[in-house]
Amino acid sequence: MNESLQDLLDLLDLERIDRDIFRGASRPSLVERVFGGQVAAQALVAAGRTVPEDRQAHSLHSYFLRPGDPGAPIVYTVDRIRDGFSFTTRRVVAVQHGQPIFHLSASFQAHEEGMEHQEPMPPAPDPLSLPTADELLPRYAHLFAHEKVVRRILKARSAIDLRYVDAPPFGSIGEPREPSSQVWFRMNGKLDGAVDTPLLHICLATYVSDMTLLDSVLLAHGRGGWAVGDVVGASLDHAMWFHRPFRADEWLLYDQASPSSSGGRGLARGRIFTQDGRLAASVIQEGLIRAPRATSRKP
Template sequence: MNDALLALLEQLDLERIEQDIFRGTSRPSVVPRVFGGQVAAQALVAAGRTVPEDRPPHSLHAYFLRPGDPGAPIVYTVDRIRDGRSFTTRRVVAVQHGQPIFHLSASFQVYEEGMEHQEPMPYAPDPLTLPTAAEMLPRYADRFREPGVAQRLLEARAAVDLRYVDAPPFGSVGEPRDPRSQVWFRTNGKLDGAIDQPLLHICLVTYVSDMTLLDSVLLAHGRGGWAVGDVVGASLDHAMWFHRPFRADDWLLYDQESPTAQGGRGLGKGRIFTADGQLVASVIQEGVIRVPRG
C-alpha cells in the first residue's frame, strides 16, 4: 500500500465516541470543502458498524446538504431504523459546527439465492495499456486555471489507481462529445489481513464513485470542469446499489453516462463491472453544474 491509501484507511476507521455515534476526519481535497465521496464512505462505515457482519449493504441513498469543512471533525449519528429477518435499515446524519452537512439511508441484507441476470459489460481496453494519472495529468497542465492543479489532483486521488479510457473533460475543452465516459480503478495496494473485510471494499468503492460520475455531463457540452474554471458545481444526491461481491483492490470498470442536464443540474448514471464482466454496482448522482456569468 502507498501512504495515501494507508491514510485513507485510517480515515475510514472511525472513532466510536458513543454506542451509535462516530467521529471522522477529512483528507485533503482539490476544492475547499470535504470531498463528497469521503463523507459518503465514512457514513456507510458508521452505519455498517451497527449491523452484523453477515449483512453487507445492498443500497444507499444520500443527500449532500452543506459544504463540509475539511479542517473540522465530522460527527456521524446512526439511527437504527429497522432490524428485520432479512433486511436491516440505518439512517446516518453527518454534523459539523452544529449543522447537518450530509444525510444517508442504507439498507443491508442477509445473503440469499435468487433469480439472476445482468447487462453485458461494454468493451473497454485493458487498464494496464492506459496511462496512469501521473503520466496523464501533466499533459493538460497548461489548460488548468492555475498552477498546481495537476499536482493537487494527483495528491487527492493518490489512494486510487484511476485510469481514463478516453480524454477527461479537461482534455477536450470546447469539443462536445458523446455524454459517456469510462475509467478503470483499483486501490493503490492490496487489502489483506485484518482490514480485508467486505464492508471496507464497499466503502472504498463508494469513495471512488463520486470522483468522475458527472464527467459525462461536462463532455456533452465541451466543458472542462472546476479545474479549467468553466463551470462551478457540487454533488446534490447520490444513490448506489451493490449487486454482487467484489474487491476494491482488483480492477473495476466504471462505465458512466449522462441522460440529461437542465435547470442548473446534471444527472449521471454509472455501472461498475469487475474485469471478468460481473456487474457489481449501479450508481446515480445529480449535481449542480452552473456556467459562471461574466
C-alpha cells in the same frame, strides 16, 4: 500498501464515541469543501458498524446538504431504523459545527440465493494499456486554472490507480462529445488482514464513485470542469446499489453516462463491472452544474 492508501484507510476508520455516534477526521480536498465521496464512505462505515457482520450493504441513498469544512472533524449519528429477518435499515446524519451537512439511508441484507441476470459489460481496453494519472494529467497542465492543480489532483487521488479510457473533460474543452465516459480504477495496494472486509471494499468503491461520475455531463457541453474554471459544481445527491461481491483492490470498470441536464443540474448514472464482466454496482447522481458568472471590474 503505499502510504496514501493507508491514509485513506485511516480516514475511513472512524472513532466510536458512543454506541451509535462516530467521529471521522477530514482532510483538504480539491475544492474548499469536504470531498463528497469521503463523507458518503464514512457515513456508510458508521452505518455498517451497527449492523451484524453477516449482512452486507446492498443500497444507499444520500443527500449533500451543506458544504463540509475540511478543517474540522465530522460527527456521524446512526439511527437504527429497522432490524428485520432479512434486511437491516440505518439512517446516518453527518454534522459539523452543529449543522447537518449530509444525510444517508442504507439497507443491509443477509445473504440469500436468487434469480440471476445482468447487462453485459461494455467493451473497454485493458487497464494496463492506458496511461496512469502521473502520465496523463501533466499533458493538460497548460489548461488548468493554476499550475498547482495537477499536483493537487495527483495527491488527492494517490491512493487510487484511476485510468481514463478516453480523454477526460479537460482534454475536450470546446468540443462537445457523446455524454459517456469510462475509467478503470483500483486501490494502489492490496488489502489484507483485519481491514480486508466486504464492507471496506464497498466503502472504498463509494469513495471513488463520486470522483468522475459527472464527467459525462461536462463532455456533452464541451466543458472542462472546475480544474479549468469553466464550471461551478457540486454533488446534490448520490445513490448506489451493490449487486455482487467485488474487491476494490482489483480492477473495476466504471462506465458512466448522462441522460439529461437542465435547470443548472446534471444527471449521471454509472455501472461498475469487475474485470471478468460481473456487474458489481449501479450508481446515480445529480449534481449542480453552472457556468461561472462573469465578474464586473471597475474601470
